[in-house]
Amino acid sequence: MRLRVAAGGPAALKVLAAAGAAAAPVRLVWGGPLEQPLAPLSPPWTPALELDSGTVLFSPNAICQFFFLARGEEPTDLTNQWLEWEATELQPAASAALYAQLVHGRKGLEAVEVLGKLLVHIELNLSRRGTAYLAGDTKSVADVVVWGTLFPVLQDETSLPSELQVLRTWFQSMTLSEACRKAADSVLMPKALLEFKSYLQKQPPPCLAMERATSNEPEEEEGSEPALTEEEITAAVDAWARGVAALPKPWQPQKPVLPVEGMRNVLITSALPYVNNVPHLGNIIGCVLSADTFARYCRLRNWNTLYVCGTDEYGTATETKAVEEGLTPQEICNKYNAIHTDIYRWFDISFDYFGRTTTPYQTMIAQDIFQRLLARGFLLQDTVEQLQCEDCQRFLADRFVEGTCPFCSYEEARGDQCDKCGKLINAVELKNPQCKLCRGVPVVKPTQHLFLDLPKLEEQLEPWLEQSWATGDWTANARYITRSWIRDGLKPRCITRDLKWGTPVPLDGFRDKVFYVWFDAPIGYLSITANYTDQWERWWKNPQQVELYNFMAKDNVPFHSVIFPCSLLGADDNYTLVNHLIATEYLNYEDGKFSKSRGVGVFGDMAKDTGIPADIWRFYLLYLRPEGQDSAFSWSDLMLKNNSELLNNLGNFINRAGMFVCKFFGGTVPDMVLTPDDKRLLARVTLELHQYHQLLEKVRIRDALRCILSISRHGNQYIQVNEPWKRIKGDEKDRQRAGTVTGVAVNMASMLAVMLQPYMPSVSLAIQGQLCIPPDCFVLSHNFTCTLPPGHRVGTVSPLFQKLEHDQIEALRKRFGGGQPEDLAVEPQAKQTPPASVTLMAPGDPELIQELTEEVAKQGNHVRQLKANKAEKAQVDTEVAKLLELKKQLALAEGKSPEVLVPKGKRKK
C-alpha cells in the first residue's frame, strides 16, 4: 500500500506515527503543496492511503485505525471515543491554534483558550483512570492520533501548563517513543511548517464557534460569505470601469457652514464634557470621538455637516473645584477648557467649532427660552425644603451634599444622584446628609424655586417622540431609557439652584439664583453655535431643513430625550429637535472602572505620553466602541489588535499593494486585464462597501470598521493566492497577471484610504500621500471604482504601522494601574475610605489567582463529569462543596465579596 503525505500538512504527523507504531509496511510518497488533492474527496494537504485493493482512505483517523486493525488491534469503545473526540473537538481547536501561531504569530497556548479546556479534559481522563495511556496500559491508536494533533501546536511538553502533570508525562513519553520521534523528524522540518504557513494564509481563518464569547467582538455570526449574483458582478465591473468620473465632486462648504437648500444638512452635537475634569478614554469614545467619526463620514458623503461641541462650565462642580484649587470659577474654566481643547486636538477631533457655555450668548438664549416658557405657563413656583449649612451660611446645592442613598443605602451618594444605583435623588431625601465643604450637618429650610411643568408638556412630548422614533435612528438604549422615564411618570422638575456660578434667573424674587445646570447645559449647543455664526438660528430654528444628531453616553439620555425637548417644545419657537439620539454604553478599564482619584485608567492628557499615535487610539477605541453593550479597554487586547488587525492585516495589505507598484512597475500603476476571479473580487469589495454604508448610516460605527478590515483581508488573500512577486518573473502572460493583481490591489488600497478617513484621519492622509491619490477621490460613493488608472504615478511607499511590543505594553499597564486586583475589586461600598487608603483590601497575588482560577476550572469539569456519569449523589455533593470552597477562595484572592459570587455570579442584568 502507498501512503501519500504532503510535507507540512498537519495530519501528516499522526499517520506517519501510526504507521510507525503499528509497523505497517507502507510505501511513502511525499506530495507537495501545489499538487492535486491526494484523494478526490479530501482537501489538499490531508494524507491518503491507497490500499492494494485500490480503495483509497482519505480520513487521517481512519488511516491510523487501519494500520492498527491490520495487525489485529480491534477498536474498543474507548479508542472509538477518543478518535471521535479528537476529530470533532480537538482537531478544530488545534487547527485554530496553529493558525493563530503561524499566521498571527501568537505564542503557545495563549492563542486558543478552548484548547486549554480540552487539555484539561485529557488530564482528567488520564488521572482518573490511572492508566499510562489514553485507552489503557498499552499504547493504542488513540494515543497516536491525539499526540499527532497536539504536537505541532505544543512542540514539547514544557509548553503545557505545569499543573497538567499527568498530561505532561504522557505527552513526553509519546514524544520520546521511536515511532513518534521519527515521524516528527520527517514531517516537522522548519521548512515544512513555513510552507504550511503560506498555505494557511490563503485560507479563510478556521472558525471556532465557542471562541466568540468576548464582548469586544462583533455579536453577529460571521457565517459563510453570501453568494454573488451575476448582476452584482456585472454592476461592480461597470462601476469600476467608469473610474473617477463615476464619483461625485467633493463638496466644499462655505465657512461658516450653514444649511443649504436642497442638500442634506446634518447638525451633529457631542454631549458637552464637564469642564472641571480631564476626560478619560470612556468619555472620549462615548461622545466626542464617536460624533467625530460620524461627522467625518457625513462630510465624505457630501452631506452639508456642522459638528459643534464645547465645555459645560456652569454649576456646582466648578464652584467646588474652584474652592479646592483656590481659584475663581472663571479661572478654573479657562484652565480646563484649554486642557480639553488640547486633548481633542491631539485626538484629531474635527469640530467645526469647540466653544464653551460661559458666554453672553448662553445668557441671552437661556433667558429667552426661560421667558417664553414663563409666558406660556409652563413654569411653576413652589416652596422647597432645602438643606442649608449654617456654618457656611448658604443653601447647599445638590453636589454640595453627600449622604446615604435612600434607595440602596450606598453611603457616598451625591445630592442629585446615587453613583451606585444610578437613581436620581432629592437632596433632602438623603439619609445622614453632610455639607461637602465643612462636613457640618445641614438643616432643612424652606426656599422658593421654579419648576418646569413636565406633566403639562407631556402631551406635546409624546407625539413628538413617536414621530422622531418612527423617522429617526435612536439607539435601543436611548429608546429604552426614555420609555422607562415616561412610564414612571413625569414630575415637575426644578430648574433653579442656589448658586452663584451660572446663568442668572431673570425674574424678581429669584435674582440671587441661577439655572440648574441641566436646564442650562443643553442650551449650550445653541449658544456655542451662536458663537460660531450669528446665523445660528438657521441651524437651530429650522427643523424642516436640518437633521440633528445628538451623541452621548447612556447616562445623559433623559436630559436629551425628555427634559431638553420639553423646554424647546414649551418655548414654541420652531426649534430643531433631535432626530437621531445616539447613546453608547460604558467603556470599562481592564474589567474595572476608570477612576481619576485612584489613578486607574488612561485619561485624555496622558494618551499622548504613551508614545502610541493618536490614530491607534482612535482605531482601538472605535473598534471596541460600547455599541449595544459595555466593553472593556485592555492593554493586551490593544497590542493584539494593533499587531494583528492594523499591522498584519490592513497595513500589510496597503503596504504590499503600494510596494508592488514601486518595485515591479517603476511606480506606475500597470495595465489591468480583469479575469472572472478579479471581477468577483470587485463585487465582493462592493458588497463590503455597501455594508459599510448601511452600518454607518445607522451610526453603527464599530461594526462598520469591520468592513474595512474585511476588505483588506480579501486583499491579502487575493495577493497571496495570485503571488504577483512570482509571476513578475514569469512569461508575458504571467507578467500581465502580476500587473492586473497589483493594479486591482492598489486601487483597493486607495478606496480603503477613503473609507478609513473617519476612523484614522492621519493614516488616511499618509496613504493618500504615498499613493498620490487625487484629492477629488476623497469622497464616498456606493461604487468601488478604479481611481488609480494605469499610468498613475505613486509616491514613496513606507510602512504605516509599528508593532507594539509586549514589554512596552506591560510597562504601560503598570503605569496606568490596570488589571491590579485591588482595582478590579473596589465595589462602591468599599470606596468609603478616602482614596489614598484604598489598598486596605488585601492585594491579590496574581499567581495565586491564576492558580485558583485553574483549580476552579478543573474542579468544575470534574463535577460536570461526575454529573454526566450519574455518580452517587453523596460523591457529587462532596465535590460540589469543594468547588464552592475553591470559588470562595478565588473570590477572596481577587478581593471580591464571596457571597455575591457563589450563586453563579449573575450580578449583571
Add this chain to the structure above:
Amino acid sequence: MAGGGGRPLCGKQAAVISVGEGGRLHPEVPVLQTNNGPGLTGLITIAAHLVKQAKKDQLLGSTAEEKAVVQQWLEYRVTQVDGCSSKEDTRIILKNLNIHLEDKVYLAGNIFTLADVLMYYGLHHVMVDLTVQEKEKYLNVSRWFNHIQHYPGVRQHLSNVIFIKNRLYTNAH
C-alpha cells in the same frame, strides 16, 4: 439532531441516551449512560457500542479494510456533514458523495453498514429540502438515500422523502 442515530439498532434498551452535558464544548453531543462503567460520549462511539451489543458486528465491516472504510465514513458524517454551516458546504458534500456513490451501492461498497444509517440520519434534513431538480442533479445520492430509507428498520420516525422515478431535467449534470 445527532441523537437519533443509535435507535434503530438498539435491541434491549438497557441504557439511557441523553443529549448535552458532559462538560463538552459541543453541548449537542449525545452521552450514553450504561448500567456498568462510565458512560460513553459521541455519536459514533455510542452507535458502534450499540451495534456490538446487538451482536450485529457485520454493520461495522468484516475485514480490516472494511472496518477502516466504515470508520472513515462515520468520521466524515460527524466532522464534515455535521460541520457544514452553509448552503455552499452542503452543496460540496452532496457533490462529493454523488461522485463517491457513482459506482457503489452503499457507502462502504457492496455491504450495508452503520455508515449508511448514520449518514442517512445526518442528511435527512438536507434531502427533505432539495428541489426535484437538485435531487436529479445528485442522482446517485438520491438513489442511495431512497434505498436506505426503505431498508427495514432504518427510517423510524423520520418522514419519507419522495423521489420521482422518471427524470424531468434531461440536461441536469
